[in-house]
Amino acid sequence: NAGVTQTPKFQVLKTGQSMTLQCAQDMNHNSMYWYRQDPGMGLRLIYYSASEGTTDKGEVPNGYNVSRLNKREFSLRLESAAPSQTSVYFCASSEAANNQPQHFGDGTRLSIL
């Protein structure tokens, strides 16, 4: 039972490079989310997709783009990586956007040099 799968698990980039973080869920959930977690800051929502075909900004969207490729997949793209984007990134999904608990992938640890 895979749940939420994120790739890659680790990545080191140079400033200015681009990359896409992949996320897929097999729970038939409608809503998907991208968070970043920094020490002492807690989880902060970057973007979310309430349902297939929709995406919306969260608390910290600057420097990121997302694509809800289909119901299963939600990708996060860094067009020009900056050191401030060094963080742990979590993808999550839930049955619906409101009032439902979220299930998380095991994270991508991203370092920008």
Added chain:
Amino acid sequence: RKEVEQDPGPFNVPEGATVAFNCTYSNSASQSFFWYRQDCRKEPKLLMSVYSSGNEDGRFTAQLNRASQYISLLIRDSKLSDSATYLCVVNGRYSSASKIIFGSGTRLSIRP
């Protein structure tokens, strides 16, 4: 004031002790509440939802106090394996997903 606040801890208690911590929230219209646990360098995992009447799951009890706008988590007969960071999550009524707010977490360490 932060929308969701937690005492960061760490709480350091002996095995077998009872420990409780609270999470306060500022949006009085909040409708959904959850507790997650997060182990070091791991993803958050749902521990339990918090219902208006309070609810229990084994050694864990969650309560909601709407008047004072906080939720609580009580752990009885604590085990070494309970050592983790506990995150509270609050979601506003009829809100979009952007109003799902995670607390920064309370660190709990259980000593033998």
